[in-house]
Amino acid sequence: MDDPLLIAGxxxxxxxxxxxxxxxxxxVLERALIASGTELTTVAMRRADAGGxxxxxxxxxxxxxxxxxxxxxxxxxxxxxxxxxxxREALETNWVKLEVVADEDTLLPDPIELLDAAEQxxxxxxxxxxxxxxxxxxxxxxxxxxxxxxxxLGSPIGTGLGIxxxxxxxxxxxxxxxxxxxxxxxGTASDAALAMELGCSAVLxxxxxxxxxxxxxxxxxxxxxxxxxxxxxQAGRIPQRFWAQASSPGTxxx
Ligand SMILES: CC(=O)[C@@H](O)[C@H](O)COP(=O)(O)O
Numbered sequence: 227m228d229d230p231l232l233i234a235g236x237x238x239x240x241x242x243x244x245x246x247x248x249x250x251x252x253x254v255l256e257r258a259l260i261a262s263g264t265e266l267t268t269v270a271m272r273r274a275d276a277g278g279x280x281x282x283x284x285x286x287x288x289x290x291x292x293x294x295x296x297x298x299x300x301x302x303x304x305x306x307x308x309x310x311x312x313x314r315e316a317l318e319t320n321w322v323k324l325e326v327v328a329d330e331d332t333l334l335p336d337p338i339e340l341l342d343a344a345e346q347x348x349x350x351x352x353x354x355x356x357x358x359x360x361x362x363x364x365x366x367x368x369x370x371x372x373x374x375x376x377x378x379l380g381s382p383i384g385t386g387l388g389i390x391x392x393x394x395x396x397x398x399x400x401x402x403x404x405x406x407x408x409x410x411x412x413g414t415a416s417d418a419a420l421a422m423e424l425g426c427s428a429v430l431x432x433x434x435x436x437x438x439x440x441x442x443x444x445x446x447x448x449x450x451x452x453x454x455x456x457x458x459x460q461a462g463r464i465p466q467r468f469w470a471q472a473s474s475p476g477t478x479x480x
Pocket of ligand 1 (some may be wrong): 246410
């Protein structure tokens, strides 16, 4: 815990947050979660209500991983607020990962409903981690209404297209005073490392692990990538140069 992730006053030793979407085998999921080293894992409350998630909740309890309820499947602020309230009752937590998506084709956040829901939930005492577009303006507004973390997408959920607009992520990070968590679109380990190198505080991913041919091995790779990216972002990379520069200047070291 020498470099913990800090969200709303709570410390996490792992900077990899996992989602369980796409997992259809609890035994495989268990091995992947253990390999990932995650301490926080999202659970879709609407799917849990439908009978699809209680096994996951039991698994998280067994592994000592904290469940972070999310509002996946909500299309309006009203739906998201109600889902968060139900999750608070069911899981006895006031933390919520807020998702309000505009349509099923893109699964992109609806910025207007999202901001409205975030404001209402913060007013009601929730610790809101908001899944959002890679829009620096909206990211700042979510922070201003009191979100504890802002979670811009790398690319649409489940696409594995990686980070389509690294410059936007850098702009979001540069102005943020809350943790920025890269959420959605991670395809492979280098995407997770890049997110951390861009200055994100953590990465949230699901599909890249749950639908990998070997989820346990991919979870191990993601864990290493997040750790490596974090180290690199703190180490201070060399400036990029146009022309070559001899790495051995010819003068002996003093
Ligand atoms: C917003 C959302 O639902 C994502 O957190 C999802 O759980 C992870 O996205 P990927 O499956 O693309 O990693």
